Amino acid sequence: MPTPAYDDQNVFAKILRGELPSHKVYEDDKTLVIMDIMPRGDGHILVIPKNPSRNIFDIAEDDLNAVMATVQKMARIVITAFAADGTTIQQFSEPAGGQVVFHTHVHVIPRFEGVSLRPHTGDMADNDVLAAQAEKIREALS
Template sequence: MNNQCLFCGIVAGSVPHVKVAEDETTYAFMDINPGSNGHLLVIPKRHSKDLFEISPEDLAAVTLAAQRIAKSAVEVFEADGINLLNCCGADAWQTVFHFHLHVIPRYIDKTKDRLVLPWQPGTLGDPDLIETLGSKLATSLDRQLSTTMES
């Protein structure tokens, strides 16, 4: 637990919230700034700042809990779809620095859904840039894998 962390305070019960689910490792609660009706967050109980800091075990537990909750949310809220969203770093819109997955029900009925896309899917990118960036990332991942195997 981090005494300065809002989400750690929620897990500890010292911050008011609407709890949705809890297990040994994870905690889920409704988002107080929802992008759609039923928007909630799933977090690890153990504090980790972001995607880069969370343990593989906690990440797996949060993801599996989010999947279970998302299935139920679609049914209960009669949603038309679901977004799972993680923001890692202030420039990627992270505002609370405790790893969390947003589970955001999506609706055709826009009175229930206030989210809009920040980019236009279906707009093709520069193929040369895509190739260059993909190659750089693949090379880096190959290096990581070979370093791991040598250890």
């Protein structure tokens, strides 16, 4: 399947360049972790590679490995930060797969027994709530 070209004007590319704000919770040389501004659960974060790629079909193997290592690290951290019972890890590729932002990213969502994911309504979360949750995650990292 041919993958469309990467668009460097997507929201995550702009965040990586510092053109748009985000609540950063972790960063290393290959990945960035930010709060999802339309969270489906408390503590919902996104792990994104710093190098450009559209999705699973075109990401370089070393970037994918770095992303997944960060996903694992952050899954453990959000369990601690939110006293969660588990996590949901999601990655969507192409429109038919549910992808909306065309820069590779992986969702890490803390989960709690008996609590369903909130629907994806497109409504943004309260900025103060996101800031507080980001701080909680950063504290769990230290």
